[in-house]
Amino acid sequence: MKKEPIIPESKDSAFREQVLKTPVGEKILTCMQCGICSGSCPVSQEMDYSPRQLVRMVQLGLKKEVLSSNTIWICTTCFSCSVRCPRGIHPTELMETLKPIAIAEGITNRNVKFDTVFSDVIKTNGRASEFLLISKYSMTEPGMIKQLPFGLSMMAKRKLPLSVDRMENTKELGTIFKLGEKSREKK
Amino acid sequence: MKYSYYPGCAQHGTAVDYRISVEAVFGRLGIDLEEVKNWNCCGALHVPDRTVKTGLSARTLASAKGLDMATPCNLCYSNLMRAHAALEDSALRTIVNEALTEKYDGNAKPKHLLEVIVKDLGLPKLTEHVKKPLKIKAVPYYGCLLTRPENDFDSPQNPKSLDELILSLGAEPAKYYYKTKCCGGPILITDEELALGLAKELLVMAKETGADCVVVTCPMCHLQLDAKQKAVESKFNIKIDLPVIYFTQLMGLAMGFDPKELGLSQHLVPTDKLIAKIGGRP
Numbered sequence: 001m002k003k004e005p006i007i008p009e010s011k012d013s014a015f016r017e018q019v020l021k022t023p024v025g026e027k028i029l030t031c032m033q034c035g036i037c038s039g040s041c042p043v044s045q046e047m048d049y050s051p052r053q054l055v056r057m058v059q060l061g062l063k064k065e066v067l068s069s070n071t072i073w074i075c076t077t078c079f080s081c082s083v084r085c086p087r088g089i090h091p092t093e094l095m096e097t098l099k100p101i102a103i104a105e106g107i108t109n110r111n112v113k114f115d116t117v118f119s120d121v122i123k124t125n126g127r128a129s130e131f132l133l134i135s136k137y138s139m140t141e142p143g144m145i146k147q148l149p150f151g152l153s154m155m156a157k158r159k160l161p162l163s164v165d166r167m168e169n170t171k172e173l174g175t176i177f178k179l180g181e182k183s184r185e186k187k
Numbered sequence: 188m189k190y191s192y193y194p195g196c197a198q199h200g201t202a203v204d205y206r207i208s209v210e211a212v213f214g215r216l217g218i219d220l221e222e223v224k225n226w227n228c229c230g231a232l233h234v235p236d237r238t239v240k241t242g243l244s245a246r247t248l249a250s251a252k253g254l255d256m257a258t259p260c261n262l263c264y265s266n267l268m269r270a271h272a273a274l275e276d277s278a279l280r281t282i283v284n285e286a287l288t289e290k291y292d293g294n295a296k297p298k299h300l301l302e303v304i305v306k307d308l309g310l311p312k313l314t315e316h317v318k319k320p321l322k323i324k325a326v327p328y329y330g331c332l333l334t335r336p337e338n339d340f341d342s343p344q345n346p347k348s349l350d351e352l353i354l355s356l357g358a359e360p361a362k363y364y365y366k367t368k369c370c371g372g373p374i375l376i377t378d379e380e381l382a383l384g385l386a387k388e389l390l391v392m393a394k395e396t397g398a399d400c401v402v403v404t405c406p407m408c409h410l411q412l413d414a415k416q417k418a419v420e421s422k423f424n425i426k427i428d429l430p431v432i433y434f435t436q437l438m439g440l441a442m443g444f445d446p447k448e449l450g451l452s453q454h455l456v457p458t459d460k461l462i463a464k465i466g467g468r469p
Binding site for chain 2 (some may be wrong): 011043046073074076077078079080082083085092093097099100114115117118122127128130131134137150157167175176177178179180
């Protein structure tokens with residue numbers, strides 16, 4: 001990703017306020033840029049911006065740069081940064097908070113596609129069957145065909161059943177999946 | 188000892204070997220795991236909205252019928268634990284309960300199966316069931332979500348419970364500095380190259396300890412380190428050939444079960460040499 005110099009026009013105070021008022025937002029302003037998050041992160045070297053940089057960018061309200069960076073999607077959610085931050089900022093939870101905001105802004109990538117497929121499968125069946133998930137995701141990512149030999153090796157060990165695991169009754173799930181919108185409305 | 192039991196999705200698919208060993212071992216120990224009916228997925232790491240995930244776990248916890256809820260999976264455990272903590276907030280609890288038929292009351296405490304063994308049963312009690320002390324060296328690999336972000340049975344950064352379990356089965360826990368480093372599982376599907384790089388680091392370091400196997404507590408870690416080990420070997424042109432087994436399989440071997448009763452023939456990395464060293468029939 002090409003990094004542009006920060007200019008005053010990049011700063012979006014509405015975005016900054018939006019993040020600061022979330023549960024993870026209250027401590028964001030206390031970040032002193034020590035970098036223990038980036039040092040603890042197993043994948044920071046692959047990120048457009050390290051966790052430390054991302055926290056600073058949220059402080060500045062750099063909406064476009066934050067939401068279009070690969071940082072929030074590459075995060076493996078290992079929580080190493082969160083348990084080490086001396087300010088109790090929880091960068092992993094910050095990444096989680098930014099995901100629905102990025103999706104609402106129309107950001108799309110492989111991770112968004114997979115998360116969408118995953119959420120749809122859960123909403124419909126209540127449970128995640130690996131074969132169904134991978135087949136549906138492969139429709140949007142043709143490169144997945146390369147995984148065919150791996151899939152077959154799993155099938156040979158009876159670890160990838162073709163049957164779909166379903167709950168008996170999924171009627172509550174629709175309401176649960178609306179909780180996200182609902183909790184945002186109340187704020 | 189009785190728990191409501193939340194198996195999680197992987198037990199019906201990629202972690203069927205884990206399920207077989209859990210049933211065998213917990214049955215022998217007399218720990219009753221009563222599977223909750225009509226359970227739903229916890230959202231793993233792929234339902235992006237946190238409140239939705241809290242709702243999914245709340246629904247599962249609400250079905251626990253006054254018992255604590257045990258689960259074999261690190262992802263499920265961390266989601267249940269986080270929901271349990273988040274739902275202390277009464278405003279959130281009200282919003283979530285509006286969506287649920289059976290209401291969440293916060294009484295069921297989530298417990299990982301490892302916690303059930305080391306804390307509730309206790310290792311001295313477990314050793315009474317050891318018939319064949321394991322004269323092997325095993326790498327304790329905890330992964331991320333067993334102890335982070337929430338847990339109340341071990342240290343988030345330097346856990347010891349699995350080390351102690353290995354020791355109580357007569358085996359030697361290897362000194363392993365990567366024991367809580369991420370295996371890359373959550374990004375395997377969307378960024379395989381990066382995910383395999385993380386798995387390689389763990390496997391190479393595990394191999395260097397000279398251990399006979401790696402012991403895991405999570406289906407995702409197992410998928411990365413066992414099922415994807417071959418992919419790591421060919422991508423980086425290295426030889427690992429290190430069996431990766433669930434802690435319940437390790438317990439089963441020490442308790443004298445036949446390896447077949449523990450799902451050990453369903454691994455992608457052959458477990459024959461490990462079983463031969465223990466003195467069992469593969």
